Amino acid sequence: MVLLMALLAAGLSGHSAAKTGPGDPETAGSGVSQTAHAAPPAPAEATYPVLFRESGLPSGAAWEVGVSSDGSTYWEYANSTAPTATESLSNGSYRFNASSPVAGYSAGWTNAAFDVSGSATSVNVTFVPAAPLTFSETGLPSEHGWTVSVESGEHWENATILQTSVVVDVPLGPYAYSVTATGFNASPSTGNGTLTAAVGVPIGFSPALQPPGFITGVITVGNAHLYINGLAYLVQLGGGFLVPVQPGVYSIIVDAAGYIPYYNTTFVASNETLILSITLHTVATAPGPVCAPGPSIGTEAWAAIGALAAVSVVLGTAMIYYRRKSR
Numbered sequence: 001m002v003l004l005m006a007l008l009a010a011g012l013s014g015h016s017a018a019k020t021g022p023g024d025p026e027t028a029g030s031g032v033s034q035t036a037h038a039a040p041p042a043p044a045e046a047t048y049p050v051l052f053r054e055s056g057l058p059s060g061a062a063w064e065v066g067v068s069s070d071g072s073t074y075w076e077y078a079n080s081t082a083p084t085a086t087e088s089l090s091n092g093s094y095r096f097n098a099s100s101p102v103a104g105y106s107a108g109w110t111n112a113a114f115d116v117s118g119s120a121t122s123v124n125v126t127f128v129p130a131a132p133l134t135f136s137e138t139g140l141p142s143e144h145g146w147t148v149s150v151e152s153g154e155h156w157e158n159a160t161i162l163q164t165s166v167v168v169d170v171p172l173g174p175y176a177y178s179v180t181a182t183g184f185n186a187s188p189s190t191g192n193g194t195l196t197a198a199v200g201v202p203i204g205f206s207p208a209l210q211p212p213g214f215i216t217g218v219i220t221v222g223n224a225h226l227y228i229n230g231l232a233y234l235v236q237l238g239g240g241f242l243v244p245v246q247p248g249v250y251s252i253i254v255d256a257a258g259y260i261p262y263y264n265t266t267f268v269a270s271n272e273t274l275i276l277s278i279t280l281h282t283v284a285t286a287p288g289p290v291c292a293p294g295p296s297i298g299t300e301a302w303a304a305i306g307a308l309a310a311v312s313v314v315l316g317t318a319m320i321y322y323r324r325k326s327r
Helices: 002-016 299-326
Strands: 048-055 063-069 076-080 084-089 092-099 112-116 121-126 128-138 146-152 155-161 165-171 173-180 184-187 190-195 199-207 213-219 225-228 231-233 240-245 248-255 262-268 273-278
Touching (some): 048 063, 112 121, 165 173
Antiparallel strands (some): 063 076, 128 165
């Protein structure tokens, strides 16, 4: 009996110590905690050091380099007061620009490119003496974008702005520029010079006119007059005319002595030629019915009419009085 009880106790103890798995029905919903093992993390993408070497700035001057991968709008920046700055980048194609708060210098390599191909690489950043070229515009609507491009040797800058002015640091020496804005003409649109100090360039914009259209045709009467939007235009001896116009709506009137005027309103598009064949019709000359004047009434007749009217009033009043009295 003692031996049987010992064997039962050992069996129960062994059962409670048995390991159970996540799918074991004995543990499902029992509150027994289970440990899930996550998949091992993916290995990090390899990166390689990119060394930017600065030259041209005074010793200890601060400078900054910005780096972005091709097709990305995200830029990563590194600052330095030493001749070098380092970034760790993965394989790929990159573009960069550089700047310095020190006045009188420009890197001039905006959006220059380099590649990282499985090893460390270095990129030269050269600063050169420069001066500000300030472009100021008039004539554009508020916040209408415009673009300034400046080239100076191997150095160039390209800026699109919404403000009325922009300052571009340009290396000293010969330079050329161009200015554009959608829907407007710039004056001047291009220019050049030799930069030795700060220079201001005023730019005036005016709306760009679309290519014109034309209103042409023939009028059947050679001595007719042609008016387009109230302005008179020449009609040739044979009745032909050709008028260049800007795209828009136009009112056309043609008249001639003895003819019914012609009226028309039409729209002319850019590069469109509107051809009109205008026939004027003569005004009817047959006389209409004539009414003969009646006899005139003189002063004496008017006096007689007045007297009769007065007698009528007196008689009418007497009759009304007599009727009331008889009642």
